[in-house]
Amino acid sequence: MSLIPTPRTPVPALPPAVEIVVVGGGVMGAATAWQLARRGHEVLLLEQFGPGHDRGASHGTSRIYRLTYSDPRYVRLAAEALELWRELEHETGAGLLTFTGGVDHGDPDSTGPLAASLAAHGIAYEWLDPQEAAERWPGRVFEGRVLHQPDRSGRVHADQAVAAFGAAAVGWGAVVRHRVAVEALEIGGDDRVDVRTTAGTVRARRVVVTAGAWSAGLTAGLIPLPALRVTQERPVHVVRRPGVPSGPTFIHHVTDGWPSSVYGLAAPDGRVKLGFHGVGRLRDPDAAPPPADARTARLLLDYIDRYLPGLDGSTAETVECTYTSTPDAEFALVAQGPLTVGAGFSGHGFKFAPAIGRVLADMATDATAVSPVGPR
Missing domain, CATH: 3.30.9.10 (D-Amino Acid Oxidase, subunit A, domain 2)
Structure with missing residues (x-):
């Protein structure tokens, strides 16, 4: 059973304005919402499908966790993620990471x-x-x-991880809305984005897009991203x-x-x-x-x-x-003005989710923050 409450039908009204909107409630979006909310930020997480859906890349029971990378940047990021996975487990009581070798x-x-x-x-x-x-x-x-x-190798339970991040974010005050699709982002300045959705428009100071396969279409013309396949x-x-x-x-x-x-x-x-x-x-x-x-x-x-x-x-x-x-399997973590995007994780990204959430939270709230991974 999902740890994130299923919203009533119809979906509750969205607030007219919020500090930060996170678009996409898969593992990266939920992890980012958790990181932002526990720092005291006002967060609204929007997901176009229902809890536990299978339309993206975060569903199922099993993803590999490992530190076995030749690139030291990814070793360090995976090591950070391990500490944060354990923090999330402690915070929620969920057993997410199993070591098998x-x-x-x-x-x-x-x-x-x-x-x-x-x-x-x-x-x-x-x-x-x-x-x-x-x-x-x-x-x-x-x-x-x-x-x-x-x-220090094993598996992460995917569905339970997404649910745990969402529940932890809610526990810190974030608002989660499922079945609300974002139709367009309209940037009106350095501290203003109008987020147009199927449930109305929300004005945000910052937006983080972690929408997987929908990321490129949603951010086209707004921020430079590598080609997403x-x-x-x-x-x-x-x-x-x-x-x-x-x-x-x-x-x-x-x-x-x-x-x-x-x-x-x-x-x-x-x-x-x-x-x-x-x-x-x-x-x-x-x-x-x-x-x-x-x-x-x-x-x-x-x-x-x-x-x-x-x-x-x-x-x-x-x-x-x-x-x-992405063409080179590097993660695309990009910030410009009030918009931050995390994309290109498929195939080896899930293990890093809590650390990616930390990075995206940094980039969304601190103009000097940079991604520790990505194209050199």
């Missing part, structure tokens, strides 16, 4: 720099040969040396065969012709979630999802047969997810 295997040009980064940051890791790893985690086939990070991704949930343990999360940096790297993690219901990264077809978020790519779907089942024999591929159940990505 994590492994990377495959292309040594990928795994080698990851190990070097872990070493440079004093984060525990070990190397295993493929046979040793297969014996430790039956039902998996590994390629090349296996990098194992044992104690929206795709429909289709990972699967698969049942483990009897006696096969769930094991750690994994990233397989494939070397032999698969469409992309492959990620996987155990879901709370005992199944395993896995998929290719960023290979879906382009989509318009306001239109019906494009049809599935039969070849990619077949290749994912082939991958299961080859590398995950402990899973029963016949049980694979497809889940839908909308990705919004």
